[in-house]
Amino acid sequence: MSDKVEVLWLSQNDVIAAGGLDMAAVVSTVEDVFRLHGNADYVLPTKISLEWQKPADLPPGEQKNHVNFMPGYVGGPFQTIGYKAIASFPRNPFQHNLPRASALIVLHDIEVGLPLAVMDGTLISTMRTGAVSGVGAKYLARKDVRRVGLIGAGVQSRTQLMALKVARPGISQAMVFDIRPERAAAFAAEMSRKLEMDIQVADSAEGVARRAEMLVTATTNISEPIIRQGWLAAGTYYAHVSAYECEYDVIRQADKILVDSWALVKARMYSTVALMWRDGRFADDDLYGELGEVVTGKKAGRETAAETIIFSPIGLALHDVAVAHRIYQTAKAKGLGQKVLLWDEPVWK
Ligand SMILES: NC(=O)c1ccc[n+]([C@@H]2O[C@H](COP(=O)([O-])OP(=O)(O)OC[C@H]3O[C@@H](n4cnc5c(N)ncnc54)[C@H](O)[C@@H]3O)[C@@H](O)[C@H]2O)c1
Structure with missing residues (x-):
């Protein structure tokens, strides 16, 4: 041989x-x-x-x-x-x-x-990161969602939207905000054509977050949190994809917080929920669970239309x-x- x-x-x-x-x-x-x-x-x-x-x-x-x-x-x-x-x-x-x-x-x-x-x-990598939020949406988003909000108009937001559309094909409208408006405009032109969807460029993160039924933050921001307390409507599914993207109180006020792996989220020490844990503002018991527990039926996913659910994957x-x-x-x-x-x-x- x-x-x-x-x-x-x-x-x-x-x-x-x-x-x-x-x-x-x-x-x-x-x-x-x-x-x-x-x-x-x-x-x-x-x-x-x-x-x-x-x-x-x-x-x-x-x-x-x-x-x-x-x-x-x-x-x-x-x-x-x-x-x-x-x-x-x-x-x-x-x-x-x-x-x-x-x-x-x-x-x-x-x-x-x-x-x-x-x-x-x-x-x-970018396809699987989108897909992770898509699987999250399948178990954690309302079935009747129509309007998606995206903060950040980069590579990630493209696959996030593709995957949310797979999980919830009824989505008909998206709003996108980026601190670089030209990125948001290019995103809207490309993805509205690819996904045959109405995509509006928004002039503030607040305008997007307040109107979104599913919200994604996928930015390179690490300074000031973007999503503020009180912006999320009841019933929102929020995929928090990157680093320090929301105020601690947004997490505190959600009904359920899920991650992909709690051990890895804490080890990487990068996302809002990890920073809260480091600062003693989020205990292990405050975590509802890992998405794998929901996919295997060990824990329930969305139980009511009014629940606000945050999913914060670190990437496996x-x-x-x-x-x-x-x-x-x-x-x-x-x-x-x-x-x-x-x-x-x-x-x-
Ligand atoms: N959780 C995971 O598994 C996972 C996987 C891949 C990427 N990520 C993270 O996703 C983030 C985005 O990745 P990408 O490839 O799309 O990057 P990208 O550079 O293509 O896009 C990021 C966009 O965010 C915008 N932005 C930065 N700060 C902003 C703010 N405060 N408000 C609005 N928009 C803002 C930028 O202008 C840019 O257009 C990265 O930080 C990356 O670490 C996470």
């Missing part, structure tokens, strides 16, 4: 050809993984965040550049191991005409450990690895990508 080992390289175009932009499929995979998470059929080490910039080197109130390393084992029908390495450079879109985030995902063979595939993780490698695994299987079946030589034979064994 030959000792030659090849690794499959999948570019972003290959990932797309293997279904990377199929939001309904990604939502379905992400939901499967939440079920495995709820049944403890996974291994998920804490993510490692590499940060090197000194606060003095940054414009006031801006996020540091960082690279996150996120490994995971996904059980059940997936039986896959791998990791995502994702760089976040928040000034990229404005200073370099590049996306904020760029990522690679590597999958390894679960029997012998050899690397199987290296692929663009940029698209998979399990979702990246599982979506990448499905993409890899499809790519192999379709003969996509390029095989790249790892070795003809290893130097030592």
Whole structure:
């Protein structure tokens, strides 16, 4: 038998050809993984965040550049191991005409450990993050919602809206606010065409939040909280996707607070609910639960139309690895990508 080992390289175009932009499929995979998470059929080490910039080197109130390393084992029908390495450079879109985030995902063979595939993780990561809020909406949003509010008009908000539309196809209207109005205008033009939806550019976050039946904050903001106490109408589903995006009292006044993994939210110490926990303003018992507990039926999701429910995911490698695994299987079946030589034979064994 030959000792030659090849690794499959999948570019972003290959990932797309293997279904990377199929939001309904990604939502379905992400939901499967939440079920495995709820049944403890996974291994998920804490993510490692590499940060090197000194606060003095940054414009006031801006996020540091960082690279996150996120490994995971996904059980059940997936039986896959791998990791995502994702760089976040928040000034990229404005200073370099590049996306904020760029990522690679590597999958390894679960029997012998050899690397199987290296692929663009940029698209998979943003699709799965949208899908996470979409699965949240399926269990936590009212069934009759029509109007979505989006704060931040970046890459994330695009996949958030795509996934909310999968979960609640009756959505007919969206409102978007960004501190950079040109980003909001470009977002509305692109996504109204893609999703055949009426999308209005708003001139304040307050105007969006007060009228939204489902609200998403997906911004690079870390200074002042954006969403203020009293803005959310009863019955809202609010997906809090990023860092310090709402006042503590918004969390305190919600009926239910859910996350994807409470251990990881606390370890990353990034989102509003984590900061509250650090400051002694939110106890472990104040958390209603993790979404996996709802997907497995261990806890109820939305119980009344009037409940205000906040879902604040930090992002799990399990979702990246599982979506990448499905993409890899499809790519192999379709003969996509390029095989790249790892070795003809290893130097030592
Ligand atoms: N929870 C997760 O799993 C997860 C996953 C991926 C990304 N994220 C987070 O989502 C955030 C957005 O990512 P992205 O790729 O869309 O970034 P992006 O740079 O493409 O877009 C961010 C947008 O937010 C806008 N913005 C910044 N501050 C604002 C404010 N105060 N009010 C309104 N708009 C504001 C910016 O102008 C920009 O258009 C990042 O902070 C990232 O860390 C979270």
